[in-house]
Amino acid sequence: MKRRDILKGISILPFATTFGGEMIIPEKTTARNLPRSKRDLFRELGVRSFINAAGTYTFMTGSLMREEVMAAISSTSLDFCILDELQDKVGEKIAAMVHAEAAVVTAGAFSGLTLGVAGVLTGTDLEKVKMLPHIEGSSMKTEILIQKAHAIDYNHALTNTGARLVIIETAEELENAFNANTALMHFLNIEADKGKILHEEWVAVAKKHGVPTSIDIAADVPPVSNLWKFNDMGFDFVVISGGKAIRGPQSAGLLMGKKSIITAARLHMPPRGFNIGRGMKVNKEEIFGMYAALKHYIEYDHEAEWKVWEKNIAVIENPAKSIKGVNSRVFVPPLGNITPTLELTWDTAKLSVKDLQEKLRNGDPSIEVMPHDDKSIHITVWVMREGQEKLVAKRLKEVFGAALA
Secondary structure, eight states: OOHHHHHHHSOSSOOOSOOOSOOOOOSSOOGGGSOOOOOOHHHHHTOOOOEEOSOOOGGGTOOOOOHHHHHHHHHHTTSOOOHHHHHHHHHHHHHHHTTOSEEEEESSHHHHHHHHHHHHHHTTOHHHHHHTTOOTTSSSOOEEEEEGGGOOGGGHHHHTTTOEEEEEOSHHHHHHHOOTTEEEEEEEGGGTTTSSSOHHHHHHHHHHHTOOEEEEOTTOOSSTTHHHHHHHHTOSEEEEESSSTTOOOTTOEEEEEOHHHHHHHHTTSTTOOSSTTTTOOOOHHHHHHHHHHHHHHHHSOHHHHHHHHHHHHHHHHHHHHTSTTOEEEEEOOSSSSOSOEEEEEOOTTTSOHHHHHHHHHTSSSOEEOEEEETTEEEEEOTTOOTTHHHHHHHHHHHHHHHHHO
């Protein structure tokens, strides 16, 4: 039988109606117990590795997976299973954790947005599923309402479906924008303070008009409560990255929300191949890893972790500000990557931000920091390994001391 014939034979609505038994993730297996290769592939391939003092940026490969996640990936990589069954079982467990009707592991938050919008547009109509992104002239609704402050490049995730954005700024403009083609109202959480309409009002207006809502919270944990806050608030679907603070696989994320939307969204996902999401494949190891990461993250002692972050920030701040001409402050961003963050400023006529970056990058060990502007840098410690904060402190003091003395 040909591969395409097998795919055609897969149940169109494959999601299990019963969910017996528990997910089995070996509790006692950790990465420490697993064989560790002595082969240094970074060195072998000539790829620079570094201490990440910047944050969970995709171009820096996100975050580091926890031991529990690596154990889940390794222990499940030796056997086969049915992909849909795995998504069924994991989805039920995740949905319960995040107060949603349903959930599915996706290939990142961007993928989750595209799939969620696709599900809203097509429902479970297979002919419509096959049409995307060619929806003009069909019976599908085509417009997504979004605030001007939320209209960023990542919204390609929305328009990849064939839908188009209708940009509004005020509550009055929002009311006037509704028509028979309005499919969805989308909200970008990291820009919430820049828009004129906040979450609760956005959801309330949508419900009044009978239009579903979505929200992108890709980088918006911590706090852990954000995992369920927006489901509880009434958004119809929510997407989040799995490879940032949750510390799951970098190429995984979550789509969670109303069961009808998640069910429809999954028609656009592998193993089905007649859709726009075929390239958004998530393998079984990523699904198991995402489940293990989320479970660990929710159960983790976040207060204790916060104290460690504050302590490690101080380890870096104190030697740096002891250098004459270096000023510091510690703050917590109100949105996105809400963790203790160190800002350092100094006389950039003596040492530019770019030069500091290059000296840290090219030193031993290599360190990456994030410029805030042309006069300051921001440093975070939450994705560092234990002890790396001391190395960052030492190198900063060396570089500042040499340049500003």
